[in-house]
Amino acid sequence: MQPVPFDEAETYEPDEGWRRVSLAGSDRFTFEWFEKPPGHSSPMHDHENEQVCLVLQGEMTVYTEDDEVTLGPYDSVHLEAWESHRVENTGDERAVGLDVFAPGRSFDFWTDRE
Template sequence: MDHVAFDDAERYEPDAGWMRAALAGSDKFTFEWFEKPPEHSSPMHDHENEQVCVCLEGELTIHTEERTVTLKQYDSVWLESWESHRVENTGDERAVGLDVFAPGRSFDFWTDREE
């Protein structure tokens, strides 16, 4: 068993109010808790990992090249490997979500990224 206390989780905070925390996982899958301030959007991106995004609080809008869907509390969406997407908080309050990635990944995806 590998326990990760939320307060001790590795964090990535690239913008004010946008924070990700690495929860328990492995090289096969990872869980990332995140929060976004109102009107914040990640850049359009893709990755080798399949992704499930669950909205835990607030409102998250997922944009792909083919479709846009807005998640309310406890709604989820599955994204295929290499499917271009961005995640935006389109609500008036902070949004909190949980991302699951398979295979697992680290924050290197963001920190080593070339814009």
């Protein structure tokens, strides 16, 4: 067993107010808690990992090259590996979510980008 207390977990802030917290996981899968301020969007990107994005609080819209879906609390979306996407807080309040990646990944995905 490998517990990860939230207050002691590895944290990364790619942009002001967009915070990601690395929760328990492995090379096979990882969980990342995240928060986004109103109006914030990640850049359009893709990755080798399948991803499930679960909204815990607020509203987020997930955009792909061909579609978009707006999610509220406890709604989720599955993204295939290499599917280009971005996630935007389209609500008026802070949005909180949980990303699950398979295979697992580290924050290097964001820190090593140019």
